[in-house]
Amino acid sequence: MILEVAILNVKLxxxxxxxxxxxxxxxxxxxxxxxxxxxxxxxxxxxxxxILLVKWETIEDHEIGFRQSTEYLEWKRLLHHFYEPFPTVEHYQALN
Known part of the structure; x- marks a missing residue:
């Protein structure tokens, strides 16, 4: 399991x-x-x-399956204009 972490600073x-x-x-x-x-x-x-926390089975599910999908275009249309600055997204995995 991979945890996607994004700090979202929304415009005032x-x-x-x-x-x-x-x-x-x-x-x-x-x-x-x-x-x-x-x-x-x-x-x-x-x-x-x-803060947005998303659990994915693999990093590829997020980076390729989601971000390169046609559905992502709608995600961008709905949300990306709210961010200032645009968020950095990081991925984490458990060590145990």
Whole structure:
């Protein structure tokens, strides 16, 4: 299992609209091959900051299967205009 981690800095005062768009976009990611689960969490100290945690079976499921899919184009359309700056995405795996 691979954990995708993205810190999402949403443009000021656009958090509510981002959350609505993400509610639609979550249906896209959850339908992808290799997807296991996800959590979107809102920062308590900075109201326009979120963290997205997505569990994938493999890194290729995310990097190739999702990011190179036609479904990803809709994901981008729904969400990418909210970010400032654009997030860095990292992948983690358990050591045990």
């Amino acid at each position: 005062d656009e958090g509510e609209e981002f959350e609505k768009a993400f509610n639609e976009a979550r249906l896209i990611i959850s339908s992808m091959s290799g997807y296991i689960s996800h959590d979107l969490m809102k920062c308590m100290e900075q109201t326009d900051k979120y």
